[in-house]
Amino acid sequence: MSTMDSRNLSLWKNWMLRLFILSGMACWCMPNVQIVPKFTSVPPSVSYFVPSATEPDPVDLICRAWPPNAKLYLLATQLPAPIQLAEHIPSSSAGADASVPRANSALLSIPPGLASQRYAVLTATQLSAAQSENRPVPESSLRPVIIHETLVDAIRERPAAAPSDEVAVRLTVTNLADVRQLELMRLHCLVATAFGRLLSSPFHVIPTSLGDFPQPAVSTGQGNMPxxxxxxxxxxxxxxxxxxxxxxxxxxxxxxxxxxxxxxxxxxxxxxxxxxxxxxxxxxxxxxxxxxxxxxxxxxxxxxxxxxxxxxxxxxxxxxxxxxxxxxITHCKQFGKSHFMAQKLNLLLYNT
Known part of the structure; x- marks a missing residue:
């Protein structure tokens, strides 16, 4: 090999080494590189089912996750009793969870036949068409495209998903009997890939109700009107x-x-x-x-x-x-200074 050829080979190796280093640095510096799954949308912490004598409006609970080849599951933990008024409302109090019913720690699949579970691999085109003015994608617009009974069926229909696609699961509740069972559960979505898994925050479905006042009325003795x-x-x-x-x-x-x-x-x-x-x-x-x-x-x-x-x-x-x-003045004359000071203290407490 001539001296010129050796020099060219050396230059080529140097350039390849620099290119390799630069490409590696670019991979490490890219902010959009994702190797673990993530949720792109989860249901609110509480969804309300409105019972109706006619046809009630269905409640859709939809989880969406990335990447599109991830495994997505609907899971639940059992509660000993339905949650109460103050238990499903976020609170900054350190002891706010003390009265919340403790769930069984075991995460189990939702029983077959309870509500309706459907799956889909959603394309970026479907998601952009359902979204308007940078607002969250409404569940009602996704219901017609999340239609497969199993995740396997959804993946089989779209085996070559694009990097910007998502996987989705939908739980649709249409009757009060299912709601009565689901209100005894704390629901989660679980997304998993070969690189890791992620569990969503818990969410619930509750039948709406105005409830009853804590103190009953007293009858006047005139008919039954309280x-x-x-x-x-x-x-x-x-x-x-x-x-x-x-x-x-x-x-x-x-x-x-x-x-x-x-x-x-x-x-x-x-x-x-x-x-x-x-x-x-x-x-x-x-x-x-x-x-x-x-x-x-x-x-x-x-x-x-x-x-x-x-x-x-x-x-x-x-x-x-x-x-x-x-x-x-009347207050001072009738009750004296000590009672007035107590009343003044009471007003100060109300002011705070």
Whole structure:
């Protein structure tokens, strides 16, 4: 081999070595390289099923994952009892999980015949067609394309999936009997590849209900019409008055609350929004109406009405609150300084 050939060979080796190093660096620096599976969409923590005497609207619980050749499963853990009002609502409290029913740690497949399970490998074209204005893909638009009874059937239909495709599983609930079984389960999706596996956050399906108020009404003796219990509260003028409304037990979702004064609905969100404020208490079983700078025209009988936002069902509270104002001087004369200081402390606590 001539000197020129040796030099060319040496240059070629150097260039190949540099190219190999640069390509390796590029692979390490690429931010989009994925070697483990991930979820691209999971159901919300709670989905509500609205029972209906006619044809109820189905509830679709859809998990989507990448890469498209991943294995995707629907699994569940058994609960000893249905979850209660405050247990399916995120809370920042450190002890918030203390009252949540503990599930059996074993992850099991959902029993065959319970609801409807379907699979699909979704193309990027199908996903972009279902999506509009950068909003999440609605489940209703994916229902017609997630149709295969098994994951094997879905993969067999699309064996050469593109890198941007996804795999999906759909659980569709159409009747209350299935919901009654599913509300005793904590549901998960599991995605797995040769590089690892990932378990989704738990999600639930619950039948919507307005529930029952914790305190029954008292009969007036005039027919069977119940009469609400009435409580009296007193506040000082120009302070903050508080009227409480206890929510129905086992109400899913938490109902909307309106307050009435002497039978007229208060406009707490309109022109008087600066005077009224509704606060959901930390136990999530009580809503308080705060009235700023309470005046003489705020006196009267308050009663709350709760509404299920999904069904429109309404119920009146079995309690009424009779709000009265007392003057500072009268308060001091009747009860003395010590009682006035206690009342003042009570108002300070409401202010906080």
């Amino acid at each position: 009469s609400p219990l009435r409580y009296s509260v007193e506040f000082l003028s120009n302070n903050i008055a508080v009227v409480d409304c206890h929510l129905p037990l086992n109400s899913f979702p938490i109902p909307t609350v309106q307050f009435e004064l002497n039978g007229t609905v208060l406009d707490t969100a309109g022109v008087h929004a600066d005077r009224y404020r509704q606060v959901l208490r930390h136990d999530r079983r009580r809503v308080s109406l705060l009235i700023h700078k309470v005046q003489a025209h705020d006196q009267g009988v308050y009663r709350c009405v709760v509404t299920n936002r999904l069904t429109g069902e309404k119920k009146y509270s079995p309690e009424e609150t009779h709000l009265k104002l007392v003057e500072l």
